[in-house]
Amino acid sequence: MLTFPIDTKPEFGIPMMVEEGIFLLKMPIPYTLDHINLWLLRDVEGWTIVDSGFYSEESVLLWNKVLTDFCDNEPIQKIIITHFHPDHVGMAQWLAHKTSATVHMSQIEYLTTHMACQDYSDEQKVVRCQYFERFGLGQEEVGKLQNRIGGYVVGVPEAPISYQRLVDGESILINNEAWHLLQFSGHSPGHICLHHKQRDLLISGDQVLPNISPNISVNFNEPEGNPLADYLESLDSLSTLSNETTVLPSHGRVFNGLRERLTVLKDGHHKSLDQLRSFCQSGRSGLEVIEELYGNRLSLFNLSLGTGEAMAHLNYLIEIGDMSRTGDAVYQYKTN
Numbered sequence: 581m582l583t584f585p586i587d588t589k590p591e592f593g594i595p596m597m598v599e600e601g602i603f604l605l606k607m608p609i610p611y612t613l614d615h616i617n618l619w620l621l622r623d624v625e626g627w628t629i630v631d632s633g634f635y636s637e638e639s640v641l642l643w644n645k646v647l648t649d650f651c652d653n654e655p656i657q658k659i660i661i662t663h664f665h666p667d668h669v670g671m672a673q674w675l676a677h678k679t680s681a682t683v684h685m686s687q688i689e690y691l692t693t694h695m696a697c698q699d700y701s702d703e704q705k706v707v708r709c710q711y712f713e714r715f716g717l718g719q720e721e722v723g724k725l726q727n728r729i730g731g732y733v734v735g736v737p738e739a740p741i742s743y744q745r746l747v748d749g750e751s752i753l754i755n756n757e758a759w760h761l762l763q764f765s766g767h768s769p770g771h772i773c774l775h776h777k778q779r780d781l782l783i784s785g786d787q788v789l790p791n792i793s794p795n796i797s798v799n800f801n802e803p804e805g806n807p808l809a810d811y812l813e814s815l816d817s818l819s820t821l822s823n824e825t826t827v828l829p830s831h832g833r834v835f836n837g838l839r840e841r842l843t844v845l846k847d848g849h850h851k852s853l854d855q856l857r858s859f860c861q862s863g864r865s866g867l868e869v870i871e872e873l874y875g876n877r878l879s880l881f882n883l884s885l886g887t888g889e890a891m892a893h894l895n896y897l898i899e900i901g902d903m904s905r906t907g908d909a910v911y912q913y914k915t916n
Protein backbone atom coordinates (compact mmCIF):
# COMPACT_ATOMS: atom_id res chain seq x y z
CA MET A 581 0.00 0.00 0.00
CA LEU A 582 1.30 3.39 -0.92
CA THR A 583 0.77 6.16 1.57
CA PHE A 584 0.72 9.85 0.80
CA PRO A 585 2.21 12.02 3.56
CA ILE A 586 0.97 15.34 2.15
CA ASP A 587 -2.76 15.96 2.32
CA THR A 588 -2.84 19.42 0.79
CA LYS A 589 -3.35 19.65 -2.97
CA PRO A 590 -0.81 21.98 -4.57
CA GLU A 591 -1.99 24.82 -6.79
CA PHE A 592 -0.35 25.71 -10.09
CA GLY A 593 2.54 28.13 -9.64
CA ILE A 594 2.37 28.23 -5.84
CA PRO A 595 5.26 26.46 -4.09
CA MET A 596 4.16 24.11 -1.32
CA MET A 597 6.51 22.84 1.40
CA VAL A 598 6.78 19.03 1.42
CA GLU A 599 9.87 18.63 3.61
CA GLU A 600 12.10 21.05 5.51
CA GLY A 601 13.63 23.29 2.83
CA ILE A 602 11.97 21.44 -0.06
CA PHE A 603 9.03 22.90 -1.97
CA LEU A 604 6.89 21.34 -4.68
CA LEU A 605 6.13 23.69 -7.58
CA LYS A 606 3.25 22.39 -9.69
CA MET A 607 3.37 23.69 -13.27
CA PRO A 608 1.00 23.16 -16.21
CA ILE A 609 1.85 20.92 -19.18
CA PRO A 610 -0.27 20.45 -22.33
CA TYR A 611 -0.87 16.71 -22.01
CA THR A 612 -3.63 14.48 -20.65
CA LEU A 613 -1.38 14.43 -17.64
CA ASP A 614 -1.89 18.13 -16.91
CA HIS A 615 0.96 18.91 -14.52
CA ILE A 616 4.58 18.38 -13.63
CA ASN A 617 6.09 18.68 -10.16
CA LEU A 618 9.23 20.80 -10.07
CA TRP A 619 11.26 21.19 -6.88
CA LEU A 620 12.63 24.27 -5.18
CA LEU A 621 15.33 23.45 -2.67
CA ARG A 622 16.73 25.86 -0.13
CA ASP A 623 20.41 26.31 -0.93
CA VAL A 624 23.18 28.34 0.61
CA GLU A 625 22.26 31.98 -0.06
CA GLY A 626 19.41 31.17 -2.37
CA TRP A 627 17.74 28.28 -4.13
CA THR A 628 18.33 25.27 -6.32
CA ILE A 629 15.71 24.28 -8.88
CA VAL A 630 15.09 20.69 -9.97
CA ASP A 631 13.45 20.43 -13.43
CA SER A 632 12.13 23.44 -15.29
CA GLY A 633 8.73 22.80 -16.91
CA PHE A 634 7.31 22.88 -20.42
CA TYR A 635 7.84 26.27 -22.09
CA SER A 636 4.68 28.35 -22.48
CA GLU A 637 3.61 31.93 -21.90
CA GLU A 638 1.75 30.76 -18.82
CA SER A 639 4.87 29.06 -17.43
CA VAL A 640 6.88 32.24 -18.03
CA LEU A 641 4.35 34.25 -16.02
CA LEU A 642 4.29 31.70 -13.21
CA TRP A 643 8.10 31.40 -13.05
CA ASN A 644 8.51 35.18 -13.02
CA LYS A 645 6.18 35.38 -10.07
CA VAL A 646 7.86 32.51 -8.20
CA LEU A 647 11.35 33.97 -8.69
CA THR A 648 10.25 37.43 -7.56
CA ASP A 649 7.76 36.68 -4.81
CA PHE A 650 8.54 33.26 -3.40
CA CYS A 651 12.32 33.25 -3.97
CA ASP A 652 12.39 36.94 -3.12
CA ASN A 653 14.86 37.54 -5.98
CA GLU A 654 17.50 35.56 -4.08
CA PRO A 655 20.14 33.96 -6.31
CA ILE A 656 19.43 30.63 -8.01
CA GLN A 657 22.48 28.44 -7.41
CA LYS A 658 21.81 25.51 -9.74
CA ILE A 659 19.23 24.31 -12.24
CA ILE A 660 19.20 20.52 -12.13
CA ILE A 661 17.44 18.68 -14.97
CA THR A 662 16.53 15.01 -14.49
CA HIS A 663 16.15 14.17 -18.19
CA PHE A 664 15.59 15.52 -21.70
CA HIS A 665 11.80 15.28 -22.00
CA PRO A 666 10.17 18.62 -22.83
CA ASP A 667 8.21 19.03 -19.59
CA HIS A 668 11.49 18.68 -17.66
CA VAL A 669 14.03 20.55 -19.82
CA GLY A 670 11.69 22.99 -21.63
CA MET A 671 12.42 26.11 -19.58
CA ALA A 672 15.99 25.28 -18.55
CA GLN A 673 17.67 27.73 -20.93
CA TRP A 674 15.07 30.42 -20.18
CA LEU A 675 15.81 29.98 -16.46
CA ALA A 676 19.57 29.92 -17.07
CA HIS A 677 19.32 33.17 -19.00
CA LYS A 678 17.01 34.75 -16.46
CA THR A 679 18.91 33.74 -13.31
CA SER A 680 22.51 33.25 -14.56
CA ALA A 681 22.49 29.83 -12.87
CA THR A 682 24.20 26.85 -14.50
CA VAL A 683 22.17 23.95 -15.86
CA HIS A 684 23.26 20.59 -14.40
CA MET A 685 22.47 17.41 -16.37
CA SER A 686 23.97 14.06 -17.20
CA GLN A 687 26.05 14.29 -20.37
CA ILE A 688 23.81 11.96 -22.34
CA GLU A 689 20.64 13.87 -21.41
CA TYR A 690 22.31 17.13 -22.41
CA LEU A 691 23.31 15.76 -25.81
CA THR A 692 19.94 14.07 -26.31
CA THR A 693 18.16 17.38 -25.65
CA HIS A 694 20.14 18.97 -28.47
CA MET A 695 19.32 16.06 -30.76
CA ALA A 696 15.63 16.21 -29.85
CA CYS A 697 15.48 19.92 -30.73
CA GLN A 698 16.71 19.38 -34.32
CA ASP A 699 14.38 18.95 -37.28
CA TYR A 700 14.70 15.62 -39.05
CA SER A 701 16.65 15.55 -42.29
CA ASP A 702 14.96 14.00 -45.35
CA GLU A 703 17.00 10.86 -44.85
CA GLN A 704 16.06 10.66 -41.16
CA LYS A 705 12.41 10.94 -42.18
CA VAL A 706 12.81 7.97 -44.55
CA VAL A 707 14.27 5.85 -41.73
CA ARG A 708 11.58 7.06 -39.31
CA CYS A 709 8.80 6.16 -41.78
CA GLN A 710 10.36 2.73 -42.28
CA TYR A 711 10.30 2.16 -38.50
CA PHE A 712 6.54 2.80 -38.38
CA GLU A 713 5.81 0.94 -41.66
CA ARG A 714 7.66 -2.15 -40.51
CA PHE A 715 5.52 -2.10 -37.39
CA GLY A 716 2.40 -2.24 -39.57
CA LEU A 717 1.05 1.31 -39.25
CA GLY A 718 -1.08 2.61 -42.15
CA GLN A 719 0.26 5.05 -44.75
CA GLU A 720 -1.84 7.92 -43.46
CA GLU A 721 -0.48 7.67 -39.91
CA VAL A 722 3.07 7.09 -41.14
CA GLY A 723 2.81 10.24 -43.29
CA LYS A 724 1.79 12.30 -40.28
CA LEU A 725 4.42 10.74 -38.03
CA GLN A 726 7.40 11.38 -40.31
CA ASN A 727 7.90 14.80 -38.78
CA ARG A 728 8.71 15.30 -35.14
CA ILE A 729 5.54 15.42 -33.09
CA GLY A 730 5.09 16.20 -29.45
CA GLY A 731 6.64 18.85 -27.33
CA TYR A 732 10.04 19.91 -28.61
CA VAL A 733 8.89 22.38 -31.25
CA VAL A 734 7.00 24.58 -28.80
CA GLY A 735 7.95 23.18 -25.39
CA VAL A 736 11.73 23.50 -25.72
CA PRO A 737 12.40 26.71 -27.68
CA GLU A 738 16.09 26.45 -26.86
CA ALA A 739 18.21 23.58 -25.55
CA PRO A 740 20.61 24.53 -22.74
CA ILE A 741 23.63 26.21 -24.32
CA SER A 742 26.13 25.12 -21.70
CA TYR A 743 25.91 22.83 -18.73
CA GLN A 744 27.73 21.18 -15.86
CA ARG A 745 27.86 17.41 -15.93
CA LEU A 746 26.13 15.23 -13.35
CA VAL A 747 27.88 11.88 -12.92
CA ASP A 748 26.32 8.65 -11.67
CA GLY A 749 27.53 7.72 -8.19
CA GLU A 750 28.79 11.19 -7.34
CA SER A 751 27.07 13.63 -5.00
CA ILE A 752 25.94 17.20 -5.36
CA LEU A 753 25.80 19.62 -2.43
CA ILE A 754 22.58 21.53 -1.94
CA ASN A 755 22.41 23.64 1.20
CA ASN A 756 25.60 21.84 2.31
CA GLU A 757 23.75 18.51 2.26
CA ALA A 758 24.89 15.72 -0.04
CA TRP A 759 22.42 14.38 -2.58
CA HIS A 760 23.62 11.16 -4.20
CA LEU A 761 23.20 11.00 -7.98
CA LEU A 762 21.70 7.83 -9.43
CA GLN A 763 21.64 7.54 -13.23
CA PHE A 764 19.27 5.16 -14.98
CA SER A 765 18.32 4.19 -18.49
CA GLY A 766 15.00 2.93 -19.85
CA HIS A 767 12.64 5.91 -19.75
CA SER A 768 15.39 8.14 -21.13
CA PRO A 769 19.06 7.34 -21.75
CA GLY A 770 20.65 8.79 -18.61
CA HIS A 771 17.90 9.89 -16.25
CA ILE A 772 19.18 11.37 -12.98
CA CYS A 773 17.47 10.69 -9.65
CA LEU A 774 18.66 12.48 -6.49
CA HIS A 775 18.85 10.52 -3.26
CA HIS A 776 19.36 12.05 0.18
CA LYS A 777 20.54 9.11 2.27
CA GLN A 778 20.31 10.68 5.72
CA ARG A 779 16.84 12.07 5.17
CA ASP A 780 15.56 9.08 3.13
CA LEU A 781 14.38 11.29 0.27
CA LEU A 782 14.34 10.42 -3.42
CA ILE A 783 13.67 12.97 -6.14
CA SER A 784 12.66 10.33 -8.66
CA GLY A 785 11.85 12.32 -11.82
CA ASP A 786 9.87 10.07 -14.14
CA GLN A 787 11.83 6.93 -13.27
CA VAL A 788 9.29 5.96 -10.58
CA LEU A 789 5.81 7.49 -10.53
CA PRO A 790 2.96 6.66 -8.12
CA ASN A 791 0.05 6.31 -10.58
CA ILE A 792 1.39 5.63 -14.04
CA SER A 793 4.02 3.44 -15.59
CA PRO A 794 6.63 5.63 -17.31
CA ASN A 795 6.83 5.22 -21.08
CA ILE A 796 9.60 2.81 -22.11
CA SER A 797 10.19 3.21 -25.83
CA VAL A 798 12.35 1.92 -28.64
CA ASN A 799 13.26 4.86 -30.88
CA PHE A 800 13.47 4.86 -34.65
CA ASN A 801 17.20 5.58 -34.56
CA GLU A 802 17.91 2.48 -32.43
CA PRO A 803 15.31 -0.05 -33.62
CA GLU A 804 17.05 -3.04 -32.06
CA GLY A 805 17.33 -1.34 -28.66
CA ASN A 806 16.20 -3.08 -25.47
CA PRO A 807 15.24 -0.25 -23.09
CA LEU A 808 12.89 -2.47 -21.10
CA ALA A 809 15.85 -4.54 -19.87
CA ASP A 810 17.51 -1.29 -18.74
CA TYR A 811 14.35 -0.10 -17.04
CA LEU A 812 13.74 -3.39 -15.18
CA GLU A 813 17.36 -3.29 -14.04
CA SER A 814 16.82 0.24 -12.70
CA LEU A 815 13.81 -0.97 -10.69
CA ASP A 816 15.98 -3.70 -9.12
CA SER A 817 18.64 -1.15 -8.32
CA LEU A 818 16.13 1.25 -6.72
CA SER A 819 14.71 -1.58 -4.61
CA THR A 820 17.95 -1.55 -2.60
CA LEU A 821 16.90 1.83 -1.15
CA SER A 822 15.05 1.90 2.15
CA ASN A 823 11.31 1.29 1.99
CA GLU A 824 11.00 4.24 4.37
CA THR A 825 12.12 6.51 1.53
CA THR A 826 9.83 9.42 0.78
CA VAL A 827 9.54 9.64 -3.01
CA LEU A 828 9.20 13.04 -4.70
CA PRO A 829 7.96 12.16 -8.22
CA SER A 830 7.55 14.41 -11.28
CA HIS A 831 3.87 13.57 -11.66
CA GLY A 832 1.34 12.70 -8.96
CA ARG A 833 1.66 12.83 -5.20
CA VAL A 834 4.62 12.54 -2.85
CA PHE A 835 4.49 8.96 -1.56
CA ASN A 836 5.90 6.30 0.72
CA GLY A 837 6.04 2.62 -0.21
CA LEU A 838 8.85 2.61 -2.77
CA ARG A 839 9.34 -1.18 -2.81
CA GLU A 840 5.64 -1.88 -3.33
CA ARG A 841 5.55 0.60 -6.19
CA LEU A 842 8.64 -0.93 -7.81
CA THR A 843 7.04 -4.38 -7.56
CA VAL A 844 3.82 -3.16 -9.19
CA LEU A 845 5.75 -1.50 -12.04
CA LYS A 846 7.81 -4.63 -12.59
CA ASP A 847 4.77 -6.93 -12.45
CA GLY A 848 2.97 -4.70 -14.97
CA HIS A 849 5.74 -5.18 -17.53
CA HIS A 850 5.95 -8.92 -16.88
CA LYS A 851 2.18 -9.17 -17.33
CA SER A 852 2.48 -7.43 -20.73
CA LEU A 853 5.32 -9.78 -21.68
CA ASP A 854 3.19 -12.82 -20.78
CA GLN A 855 0.25 -11.37 -22.67
CA LEU A 856 2.43 -11.04 -25.79
CA ARG A 857 3.82 -14.56 -25.42
CA SER A 858 0.28 -15.92 -25.78
CA PHE A 859 -0.98 -13.31 -28.24
CA CYS A 860 1.87 -13.98 -30.67
CA GLN A 861 1.36 -17.79 -30.76
CA SER A 862 0.20 -17.08 -34.30
CA GLY A 863 2.33 -14.45 -36.05
CA ARG A 864 1.25 -10.85 -35.41
CA SER A 865 2.14 -7.46 -36.82
CA GLY A 866 3.35 -4.66 -34.57
CA LEU A 867 0.07 -2.81 -35.03
CA GLU A 868 -1.86 -5.86 -33.82
CA VAL A 869 0.41 -5.93 -30.77
CA ILE A 870 -0.25 -2.22 -30.10
CA GLU A 871 -4.01 -2.82 -30.30
CA GLU A 872 -3.75 -5.86 -28.02
CA LEU A 873 -1.87 -3.87 -25.38
CA TYR A 874 -3.37 -0.38 -25.67
CA GLY A 875 -6.58 -0.64 -27.75
CA ASN A 876 -7.31 0.72 -31.20
CA ARG A 877 -8.45 4.25 -30.42
CA LEU A 878 -5.13 5.94 -29.82
CA SER A 879 -4.42 9.56 -30.71
CA LEU A 880 -1.52 10.08 -33.12
CA PHE A 881 0.78 11.02 -30.24
CA ASN A 882 -0.23 7.95 -28.23
CA LEU A 883 0.14 5.78 -31.33
CA SER A 884 3.76 6.90 -31.59
CA LEU A 885 4.33 6.21 -27.87
CA GLY A 886 2.48 2.87 -28.24
CA THR A 887 4.73 1.89 -31.15
CA GLY A 888 7.83 2.55 -29.07
CA GLU A 889 6.52 0.78 -25.98
CA ALA A 890 5.11 -2.27 -27.84
CA MET A 891 8.44 -2.61 -29.65
CA ALA A 892 10.28 -2.37 -26.32
CA HIS A 893 8.36 -5.40 -25.04
CA LEU A 894 8.85 -7.35 -28.29
CA ASN A 895 12.57 -6.57 -28.45
CA TYR A 896 12.93 -7.72 -24.83
CA LEU A 897 11.26 -11.05 -25.71
CA ILE A 898 13.46 -11.44 -28.82
CA GLU A 899 16.58 -10.81 -26.74
CA ILE A 900 15.74 -13.52 -24.21
CA GLY A 901 14.89 -15.96 -27.03
CA ASP A 902 11.12 -16.13 -26.47
CA MET A 903 10.09 -14.37 -29.70
CA SER A 904 11.12 -14.37 -33.36
CA ARG A 905 10.75 -11.62 -35.89
CA THR A 906 10.41 -12.30 -39.61
CA GLY A 907 9.55 -10.22 -42.67
CA ASP A 908 11.17 -7.11 -44.03
CA ALA A 909 8.55 -4.68 -45.33
CA VAL A 910 6.23 -5.45 -42.39
CA TYR A 911 7.51 -7.42 -39.42
CA GLN A 912 5.74 -10.49 -38.09
CA TYR A 913 6.31 -11.43 -34.46
CA LYS A 914 5.85 -15.04 -33.40
CA THR A 915 6.38 -16.70 -30.02
CA ASN A 916 9.05 -19.43 -30.05
Ligand SMILES: [Zn+2]
Nearest residue numbers: 663665767786
Ligand atom coordinates in the same frame (compact mmCIF):
# COMPACT_ATOMS: atom_id res chain seq x y z
ZN1 LIG B 1 9.93 11.76 -19.00
